[in-house]
Amino acid sequence: MSLEAVPAALPMVRLEGVSKTYRRGTVAVPVLEAVDLSIATGAFEAFMGPSGSGKSTLLNLISGLDRPSTGIVEVAGRNLAELDDRELSDWRAAHVGFIFQLYNLIPVLTAAENVELPLLLTPLSRAERRRHVAAALDLVGLSHRVSHRPPQMSGGEQQRVAIARAIVTDPDLIIADEPTGDLDRKAAEAVLDLFGVLHQELHKTLVMVTHDPHAAERAGRVHHLEKGVLQ
Amino acid sequence: MVPLFYNARSLWARRLSTGLTVVGLGLVVFVFSAVLMLANGIESALASGGDASNAVILRKGATGELVSGVERDAVRILTTDPAVASGPDGAPLVSGELVVLVTLPRGGTQEMNTTARGISAGSFTARPEVRLVSGRKPRSGTNEVALGSALVGSSPDATLGGELHFAQQRWPVVGVFEARGGAFESELWADATRLGAAFGRDGFSSALVRLRSPVAVADFVKRVEADPRFTLEAKPEPEYWADQASGLATFIRVLGLFVSFVFSVGAVLGAMITMYAQVATRIAELGMLRAVGFRRRSVLASVVAESAMLGAAGGVLGALGALATRWIHIRTLNFQTFAEVSFGFTPTPGIVVGALLFGTLMGLLGGLLPALRAARLSILDALRA
Ligand SMILES: Nc1ncnc2c1ncn2[C@@H]1O[C@H](COP(=O)(O)OP(=O)(O)OP(=O)(O)O)[C@@H](O)[C@H]1O
Ligand SMILES: [Mg+2]
Numbered sequence: 001m002s003l004e005a006v007p008a009a010l011p012m013v014r015l016e017g018v019s020k021t022y023r024r025g026t027v028a029v030p031v032l033e034a035v036d037l038s039i040a041t042g043a044f045e046a047f048m049g050p051s052g053s054g055k056s057t058l059l060n061l062i063s064g065l066d067r068p069s070t071g072i073v074e075v076a077g078r079n080l081a082e083l084d085d086r087e088l089s090d091w092r093a094a095h096v097g098f099i100f101q102l103y104n105l106i107p108v109l110t111a112a113e114n115v116e117l118p119l120l121l122t123p124l125s126r127a128e129r130r131r132h133v134a135a136a137l138d139l140v141g142l143s144h145r146v147s148h149r150p151p152q153m154s155g156g157e158q159q160r161v162a163i164a165r166a167i168v169t170d171p172d173l174i175i176a177d178e179p180t181g182d183l184d185r186k187a188a189e190a191v192l193d194l195f196g197v198l199h200q201e202l203h204k205t206l207v208m209v210t211h212d213p214h215a216a217e218r219a220g221r222v223h224h225l226e227k228g229v230l231q
Numbered sequence: 232m233v234p235l236f237y238n239a240r241s242l243w244a245r246r247l248s249t250g251l252t253v254v255g256l257g258l259v260v261f262v263f264s265a266v267l268m269l270a271n272g273i274e275s276a277l278a279s280g281g282d283a284s285n286a287v288i289l290r291k292g293a294t295g296e297l298v299s300g301v302e303r304d305a306v307r308i309l310t311t312d313p314a315v316a317s318g319p320d321g322a323p324l325v326s327g328e329l330v331v332l333v334t335l336p337r338g339g340t341q342e343m344n345t346t347a348r349g350i351s352a353g354s355f356t357a358r359p360e361v362r363l364v365s366g367r368k369p370r371s372g373t374n375e376v377a378l379g380s381a382l383v384g385s386s387p388d389a390t391l392g393g394e395l396h397f398a399q400q401r402w403p404v405v406g407v408f409e410a411r412g413g414a415f416e417s418e419l420w421a422d423a424t425r426l427g428a429a430f431g432r433d434g435f436s437s438a439l440v441r442l443r444s445p446v447a448v449a450d451f452v453k454r455v456e457a458d459p460r461f462t463l464e465a466k467p468e469p470e471y472w473a474d475q476a477s478g479l480a481t482f483i484r485v486l487g488l489f490v491s492f493v494f495s496v497g498a499v500l501g502a503m504i505t506m507y508a509q510v511a512t513r514i515a516e517l518g519m520l521r522a523v524g525f526r527r528r529s530v531l532a533s534v535v536a537e538s539a540m541l542g543a544a545g546g547v548l549g550a551l552g553a554l555a556t557r558w559i560h561i562r563t564l565n566f567q568t569f570a571e572v573s574f575g576f577t578p579t580p581g582i583v584v585g586a587l588l589f590g591t592l593m594g595l596l597g598g599l600l601p602a603l604r605a606a607r608l609s610i611l612d613a614l615r616a
Contacts, residue, residue, distance in 0.1 A: 065522055065610050086526055093524020100614065104519040108240035118523045120232065165523075 010077050012173055012205040013039035013062050018071030020057055020228075031057045032228045035071070041172075044199040044206040046216040049225035055209040056177055058225065062207060063096050063175040064088050076172050093121040097166030099176035103158040105150040105165075111137060112146045115164045122169060136164035140194055156187025163194055167204070174198060176208040180215050192218050233520060233529055238537035241509060252505040253544045256590055259494040260549025264586040265556050266487025268576035270480040272561075274473075276412060276574035281469035283445040284316070285357055286452060288438040291462045295475060296330040296436045297346075303327065305461045306438050312454065314447040315440060318356045326351035327435035329423045333397040335386040345382065347397075348415075349423030349435075357441035361415055366391050366406030371422045374429075377406035379416035395419070398429040414472060439468070495593055498545070502597025506538045510605045517605050518613025527606040534602035535595060542594015543587060550586040554578055 015037040022029045031054045039045050047055045060066035061073050064080050073080045076095055083091055097118075098104075105114045112133050119129045137143055140160040150158050159179060166174055176195075180188035192215055198204040199220075208219060216222045224231040242249045288309065293299035309315070310323040318324050329349030337343045348354075355361060355368055369375035382389050388404070389395065395402040402421060410416045427433060442448055448467050455465040466474075510517065517530055556576040 060611060063522075065614075089521070089524050089526045091524075092522065098519075098522050100519070102515070104515055104614070106237065106516050106519075108244050109237060113234070113237075117233075117520070120234065121524050 010041065011038040012041040012043070012076060013037065013207065014072075014074040015061070016072040016074075018061060018068045018073060020054070020061065020066070021069045030228055032061075032068075035228075035230050037223070037230060039205065039207060041205055042199075042203045043221065044195065044219050045208070045221045045223065046219035047207070047209045047223045047225055048211065048213075048216055053225040054228040055225050059175055059177050059207065059209055063098065063173070064092050090121075093118060093169070095172045097169065097171040097174040099159070099162050099166050099174065099179045101178040101181040103150070103155075103162045103182075105158055105161055107150045110147045110149055111142060111153070111161045111164075114150070114161055115168050118165060118169045132168050133164075136168040137161075139167070139197070140164045141190075154187065155183050156190055159183060159187070159191050160194065163191065163198075167198065167202075172205060174204050174206045176206065178209055178211065180210065180212055188212065188215065233525060233533035235536060235540075238533060238540060241513065242537060242540060245509070245512075248505050248508065249541065252501050252541055253548055255501045256498045256542055256545025256593055257548030257552065259491055259498040259593065260546050260586050260590045261552040262487065262494060262549075263491035263589055264550055264553035264578075264582050265576060266483060266491065267582045267585070268553060268556065268578050269561075269574075270484040270487065271579060271582070272574040272577040273480045273483065274476045275577050276414060276417075276476070281413070281467070281472045282358060282360060282441075283467065283469060284442050284448065285468035286440045286442065286448055286455075286465040287468050287471040288440060288455065288463050288465050289436075289471075291464045293464075296328070297332070299436050301327065301435045301438050301463060302461070303434055305463060306435060308458075308460055309438060309440055309455075312440075312451065314442045314451050316443045318353055322352065324353040324357045324441035326353040326357060326439045327423060328354060328437050328439055329427050329430075329432060329434075330436040331426065331430050331432070333395075333419070335389065335395060335397065337385065338387055343385065345386075346418045347376075347426060348418050348420050349426035350420050351423050353441065354420070354439065357439050358410070358415070360411045360413060361408050362410070363406050363408045366404070368406055369421055372425065373422060374400060374402045374425055375405045376402045376419050376421040377408050378404055379418045379420075380407055380409045381416040382419060383407055400429050414475065440465070491589075495589075499593050499597045502538055502541055502594050503600060505541065506534060506598045506601035507604070509537065510534060510601045514608065514613045514616040517608060518610050518616065521608070521610045522614060530608075531602045531606035534605045535598045538594045538598020538601070539591050540594065542591045542597070544590075545594065546587040546590020549590060550583050553586065554583070 015035050018032060018035040019030065020032040022031055035058065047058065049055050057066065061068050062075065080088065115133045115136055116129055119132060124132065137146055140163050142157060142160055142164065145153065145157065150161070153161070180191055183191065195206055196218060199206055210216050288301055289296065289299040290301060306325060306327040310325045315323045315325060328351065331347050332344045333347045334342050335345055352371065364380060366377065369377050376395065378389055384390065391404055391407055393404045395404065423435065442451055452465040452467070455463055520530060557578065560575045
């Protein structure tokens with residue numbers, strides 16, 4: 001994976017000496033240990049590793065959903081430790097798009113309304129929001145399902161709605177935790193094709209956790225985690 | 232802001248529990264507003280009696296006509312007051328009136344107490360709001376009676392042309408009158424002298440004095456109080472009737488508000504349980520909202536708003552139910568006058584608005600703790616759910 005034209009470009013994600021320890025009662029459970037990592041802007045990178053190795057934990061640190069026990073997490077040049085909880089919420093809204101394994105769509109809202117949710121945190125007008133939603137749903141090939149609700153859609157379609165929701169605010173960074181984990185081969189391919197489009201045509205930075213070697217193949221680089229240690 | 236239609240649709244998605252909660256809230260709002268409407272109805276039934284130019288004379292300290300006594304001499308002295316108005320025949324409009332309770336059969340073995348008012352020549356003239364709707368006025372010196380319209384049909388013979396029996400005498404009904412919904416409509420009127428004779432009473436209970444104008448009333452009241460020739464007091468007639476109504480209305484209002492308050496605790500708990508369940512079943516949705524950047528306080532506001540919707544729906548339901556009671560009429564004993572009065576549920580815009588606010592407030596209160604829980608959720612725990 002080449003580092004674009006400007007070698008001095010800031011990495012999108014930079015982790016330095018990051019460790020995470022959970023406390024279970026009185027016992028401290030180390031989940032991540034001394035992780036150093038850099039992900040270039042515009043890169044598509046995947047994390048693999050056995051269950052419980054700390055992949056989701058790492059992703060949560062990068063996306064500002066969780067804080068490290070020690071070490072520095074810097075995203076788009078911003079040290080996340082400088083932000084308090086509320087600022088971190090606003091920061092996520094502005095910079096990160098989330099794709100979850102179980103889609104996490106709201107079943108009582110239509111596809112378009114689901115996609116619109118993150119836009120409600122922006123100052124965009126109603127008409128502008130509608131335009132962005134239409135464009136995002138068009139990109140994922142679901143223009144014909146705008147007013148359908150998640151329970152009326154297949155898993156693959158729901159995940160594509162979730163992808164539209166993740167990109168509708170045009171975030172710097174897209175985070176996907178096992179995005180194809182619940183999908184069959186065909187639907188998974190469609191989702192991965194979309195990731196290819198986001199990466200190659202829209203130059204988005206994508207960070208994905210997956211168990212699926214086919215999915216990992218699409219990434220420019222694959223990291224392996226083993227018991228909280230980056231290999 | 233999380234859009235409100237998300238909350239509305241989530242409530243609709245679980246319409247059974249939503250519906251039951253709304254019914255519970257609605258019942259409390261119903262009780263609340265029905266009771267206020269009832270107290271209001273009582274007040275307007277009893278208190279709308281009275282003309283601003285009239286003063287009611289009672290014995291000093293008497294709380295009502297039933298426990299008051301006014302001598303014939305005193306009535307004669309009052310006619311000499313310069314502010315007293317004259318009737319068409321030139322006679323001063325001072326009417327001694329005798330108020331007694333009569334017992335009428337209600338059909339079957341039941342009986343009811345009714346106020347009988349013994350009237351004098353000026354009684355009809357001094358009360359412009361009292362209007363005959365059929366028949367004629369009772370002639371003086373006879374046992375003829377006129378019925379307030381609320382009494383018609385309340386007793387088997389209480390109709391125009393019927394004949395009432397009380398105090399071992401016959402009292403033919405020769406007329407029916409209305410009094411703009413006021414207390415007189417629950418009375419029967421007969422000649423004061425005949426009624427006094429039948430009940431062995433000399434003198435009057437009260438006197439009604441019509442003055443030349445409403446502005447003369449205040450001075451007249453002072454003159455009566457200060458007059459050393461008798462121990463009487465005068466009250467503007469509207470004030471007298473308002474006093475008569477206030478006891479019962481206040482009692483019903485206080486009792487009703489107390490009952491509503493007690494019930495509302497249950498309804499608030501109901502709303503709380505429903506909202507806890509809503510939050511619990513939607514933890515993953517709430518976690519997603521927080522992850523994509525909605526702040527804690529947006530989630531808090533969203534859950535509170537949802538609960539307030541629940542309450543507002545209960546408010547609408549309860550207010551509509553209460554409005555439906557407009558067609559119910561009640562007869563009951565006014566323990567201040569010991570006579571039956573008839574009244575309905577009288578809504579006001581204030582009561583309707585109050586009902587909606589009360590419902591919304593209950594919803595709001597019930598939603599607070601569930602909303603706090605939702606806002607305090609750890610995003611990661613919520614996403615794992
Ligand atoms: N909040 C928490 N409290 C305590 N332990 C936790 C917490 N979150 C995660 N863990 C533990 O940290 C370890 C790593 O969890 P993580 O979810 O990152 O694994 P993962 O690699 O994503 O696994 P999987 O492939 O099953 O999703 C696990 O042993 C897990 O039990
Ligand atoms: Mg995981």
